[in-house]
Amino acid sequence: MNLFELTKSLMSIPSVSGDEEAVGFYLRDHLQSLGWKVELQAVSENQNNVIAYLNDAPGVWLSTHMDTVPPFIPPTEDDEKIYGRGACDAKGIIAAQITAAEQLRKEGMTDVGLLYNVEEERSSTGAKVVNNHPLAAKCKYMINGEPTDNDLAIGSKGTFRLNIKTTGKAAHSAYPEEGDSAIEKLLDILEDIRHTKFPHDDFFGETTVNIGTIDGGTALNVIPPKAEAGLAIRLTTKRAPIEEAVRSLVRGRGDLEILSCSEPVRMLQVDGFKQKVVRFTTDIPHMPNWGTPLLLGPGSILVAHTKDEFVLKKDLETAVQLYVDLVKKLLN
Ligand SMILES: [Zn+2]
Numbered sequence: 001m002n003l004f005e006l007t008k009s010l011m012s013i014p015s016v017s018g019d020e021e022a023v024g025f026y027l028r029d030h031l032q033s034l035g036w037k038v039e040l041q042a043v044s045e046n047q048n049n050v051i052a053y054l055n056d057a058p059g060v061w062l063s064t065h066m067d068t069v070p071p072f073i074p075p076t077e078d079d080e081k082i083y084g085r086g087a088c089d090a091k092g093i094i095a096a097q098i099t100a101a102e103q104l105r106k107e108g109m110t111d112v113g114l115l116y117n118v119e120e121e122r123s124s125t126g127a128k129v130v131n132n133h134p135l136a137a138k139c140k141y142m143i144n145g146e147p148t149d150n151d152l153a154i155g156s157k158g159t160f161r162l163n164i165k166t167t168g169k170a171a172h173s174a175y176p177e178e179g180d181s182a183i184e185k186l187l188d189i190l191e192d193i194r195h196t197k198f199p200h201d202d203f204f205g206e207t208t209v210n211i212g213t214i215d216g217g218t219a220l221n222v223i224p225p226k227a228e229a230g231l232a233i234r235l236t237t238k239r240a241p242i243e244e245a246v247r248s249l250v251r252g253r254g255d256l257e258i259l260s261c262s263e264p265v266r267m268l269q270v271d272g273f274k275q276k277v278v279r280f281t282t283d284i285p286h287m288p289n290w291g292t293p294l295l296l297g298p299g300s301i302l303v304a305h306t307k308d309e310f311v312l313k314k315d316l317e318t319a320v321q322l323y324v325d326l327v328k329k330l331l332n
Pocket of ligand 1: 065089090120146147
């Protein structure tokens with residue numbers, strides 16, 4: 001099956017996070033038919049990571065994730081592009097990696113493994129489970145795929161997700177002195193956060209804060225007893241000083257609930273590849289046992305997660321060559 005057919009076949013199997021079983025079975029069957037040894041690693045009931053190899057302990061691995069964000073958008077194409085969910089994030093990448101691995105194998109290089117995780121788009125559960133797989137110990141380099149426009153990403157920002165919750169006292173809105181507004185407290189905290197200068201890092205760039213959700217109150221004529229806001233902070237430094245800064249802003253006025261965190265990561269720089277820092281987070285921080293990480297993939301993160309997701313066919317072809325070149329460089 002050629003590169004574009006494989007991309008479309010993978011895209012035509014819905015695999016929104018939590019529903020990756022069918023695409024995992026498809027990958028297992030496809031890779032077995034090509035002669036790969038394939039292991040399904042159970043992550044939860046109906047969720048399996050796919051681990052494939054030719055020799056018993058490959059030194060270089062190509063990896064990405066099988067899940068997508070919702071909603072499922074079936075594949076379509078024209079001469080230049082493949083459109084639909086997973087085109088670049090990340091089913092086109094899976095197809096490019098398999099094509100590259102097959103090309104390397106034809107040239108006699110079998111020291112390559114393929115790893116496809118579940119749940120990257122939610123909480124990297126697949127990556128956290130596979131981190132303890134015995135094959136990790138033999139892995140020297142892990143080339144992860146995410147849409148980087150085929151540039152070699154040498155750093156990725158971290159993501160720190162948290163909720164800020166405030167509580168007050170409900171009362172009739174005509175008698176505000178009888179109540180205590182949770183929403184006004186929350187607005188004060190958020191205003192302070194918006195005016196806080198978070199650190200800049202020369203390598204990773206700016207720390208940015210998105211107030212992504214806001215929720216609270218019960219009715220227009222009731223002083224609100226509860227409010228909460230959800231924040232995603234793109235980290236350019238370790239989490240600890242940022243967490244401390246947010247805690248001190250919230251202290252005495254509300255509560256902080258930590259949802260998840262991945263630290264910023266530096267990846268391997270390789271001569272001869274165009275390099276950049278990316279702002280998004282990947283499975284890489286959750287797989288520290290899998291050797292030195294690298295990150296490269298076709299397509300743009302700016303169309304990933306949108307209804308207009310696509311990948312250029314020529315970028316898929318370029319990615320195959322880049323993966324082949326990168327693996328050869330690492331193996332030598
Ligand atoms: Zn992705």
